[in-house]
Amino acid sequence: MNPDSARVAMLYQDPHPAHRGFAEAIGADLVDFRGFSPDALGDGLPADVVNGLRAPPYDVYLVEGSRPLYAALVNRVVRGSRLVYLCADHGLYSLGRDDFEGSSGLKSLVGRFGGPAVSAVGRRYVDGVVAVSEFAADFTRPIVGADTPMAVAHPYVQPDVYDSLGGVAPSLDGKVAVTVGRPSEYKGVDLLVEAWPRVRERHPEAELHVVGGGHPESYADTPGVRVRGYVEDLADAFVPASLYVQPSRMDTFPVSVLEAMRAGLPPLVTDTTGTRSEAREVDPSLVVSADPESLAGGVSTYFDRVSEERRRLSDLARKRGSTFDAESRKAAFAEAFRGVLEEL
Numbered sequence: 001m002n003p004d005s006a007r008v009a010m011l012y013q014d015p016h017p018a019h020r021g022f023a024e025a026i027g028a029d030l031v032d033f034r035g036f037s038p039d040a041l042g043d044g045l046p047a048d049v050v051n052g053l054r055a056p057p058y059d060v061y062l063v064e065g066s067r068p069l070y071a072a073l074v075n076r077v078v079r080g081s082r083l084v085y086l087c088a089d090h091g092l093y094s095l096g097r098d099d100f101e102g103s104s105g106l107k108s109l110v111g112r113f114g115g116p117a118v119s120a121v122g123r124r125y126v127d128g129v130v131a132v133s134e135f136a137a138d139f140t141r142p143i144v145g146a147d148t149p150m151a152v153a154h155p156y157v158q159p160d161v162y163d164s165l166g167g168v169a170p171s172l173d174g175k176v177a178v179t180v181g182r183p184s185e186y187k188g189v190d191l192l193v194e195a196w197p198r199v200r201e202r203h204p205e206a207e208l209h210v211v212g213g214g215h216p217e218s219y220a221d222t223p224g225v226r227v228r229g230y231v232e233d234l235a236d237a238f239v240p241a242s243l244y245v246q247p248s249r250m251d252t253f254p255v256s257v258l259e260a261m262r263a264g265l266p267p268l269v270t271d272t273t274g275t276r277s278e279a280r281e282v283d284p285s286l287v288v289s290a291d292p293e294s295l296a297g298g299v300s301t302y303f304d305r306v307s308e309e310r311r312r313l314s315d316l317a318r319k320r321g322s323t324f325d326a327e328s329r330k331a332a333f334a335e336a337f338r339g340v341l342e343e344l
Helices: 017-025 045-054 069-079 105-113 115-125 134-144 159-165 189-202 217-221 234-238 255-262 276-282 292-304 307-321 326-343
Strands: 008-012 029-032 060-064 082-087 128-131 150-152 176-180 207-211 225-229 243-246 267-270
Touching: 008 017, 017 029, 017 060, 017 326, 045 069, 060 069, 069 082, 069 115, 082 134, 082 326, 115 134, 128 134, 128 326, 134 150, 134 276, 150 326, 159 234, 159 255, 176 234, 176 255, 189 207, 189 292, 217 225, 234 255, 243 255, 243 292, 255 267, 255 276, 255 307, 267 276, 267 292, 276 307
Parallel strands: 008 029, 008 060, 060 082, 082 128, 128 150, 176 207, 176 243, 207 225, 243 267
Antiparallel strands: none
16 A cells, blocks of 8 residues: 555544654544444444444544454445554453453453454454554464564653653662552552562662552552652652652553653563563563562562662663654654555
């Protein structure tokens, strides 16, 4: 397909700011996939069918995440619009698991027991994939097949945040770790809180700051854990810390890790997190398994490091984090998307 002549829309639900930037970079229109069916149909498959049938015609739909994928597949089957999947959430990662949760009961059943059927549909009707991390590409490849064009393009730190974090000087000599995120199970903050008593066995003064609205206040019952909640300026969260932790059970490419690195905080991440690629570039020991024992070991090992070593890791983290500016990453996405279209 000729990328220069294709009419493209990004089919979305609640677009991540970086994904809006991706759409802008390729000149794509933004189309809310829910905007074409009556509210009475809810979020089930009937609504997706109607949304897919009524969506305006485009040559290519770039589909953000798994929920709009149902509507896009209907459109693909009926109209023949090409479908490029922007793999940026954990829907396909959870496929076939007992705890899969869709937006309706039927979708949950499909996700739990319909893996082979989903894969057959994916291989037939998903024309291309742009994944936000190598990790996301790895779990998507078996579903769409080896012959489906695929590229990787990472998100970025929003420009105002990028600028403000560039001058942050974290407290590298201390024993404070910080984690930032929403209170969703997949973020794994509960695993990190559970790990903290083990950390305190080796480092009795160690503190964990949990940043983000909605986290249980009961986390603060664990000695050394402070629930800070929402903060207006991320610099306020990063300055007291010497380590950032992303304890996710699964996360395609959390921008909070990039933000912490931009501020000079070394990131400890789980091996089920897409930003493991970035943490490994700082130091391979900063990638651990997603369980309390491994998280405790990773944090404690970092707190064992002498000041000079922490500063070396901080400099590496800041250098790596500085590569995730908006302009270069939008350009990289445009190149990746163009390459996928050229293979269609």
